[in-house]
Amino acid sequence: MPEGDAVWRTARRLHRALAGEVLLGSDLRVPALALTDLAGRTTLEVVPRGKHLLHRLEGGLTLHSHLRMDGSWRVLRAEGSPPRGPGTRRHTVRALLWTGGQLAVGDQLGMLDLVETVHEDRLVGHLGPDLLDRAFNRELALANLVRDPHIPIAEALLDQRNLAGIGTIYASEPLFEHGVDPWTPVGQLDHDVLGAVVDTARLWMVRSCRVGLTAGRASGTPMPADGWLPRRYRVFGRDGRPCRRCGTPIQQGTVGAAPRARELRYCPVCQKS
């Protein structure tokens, strides 16, 4: 599943292609929006909010999307109106938006809604502080994380109501970095260690957004090409392979209950807290 940094980059790509441009047309392939036509509206901006995308349009409308597991937005050259390229015909395409020169294709989107911009909170108001927000409210995020002190730290990190943007990569890797057992009840964790885990997740996500990127192997989430982050994942995607610190096979485990259960990777020796 794309995490906050991948969604941030998607928003930037869409913003650069569409902001300030008039839409010549739209094709929204979900039942509730099948008759909606956004032609004639100018894109004001496309911004991320946690793992959600908010495409704000002239006239006070916001097209909201979420990538869920496999969703993506691609920007292609628009050929004709309506566009007819092969990328437009896949049965998994949920949205086409086009200007005179650019075509945005939303494929396998997990959510697609149109709301009045003043009512965006109905869709994203439940989210905790956004790790990629310049004004990230760290104290509120930390307070949210320990609201239920009995749940495992990994589950608390993945709950978007506590803080927004973390998926299994940015839960697994910082917990390994700080030697924290993912199943530690969050209330039992030292406050400074909890703060350090959040700071590391944020630092790595911010840097992933800023620096040049190489294609990643997992989840479509690329890793930065420079030395700010570990160049390779240390636990994520490494089931059964030796821990880079101690050699113990990396294990896979589940946090949370269905349908929100998520798979994490960890080192059973390095992460004892």
Ligand SMILES: [Zn+2]
């Ligand atoms: Zn280890």
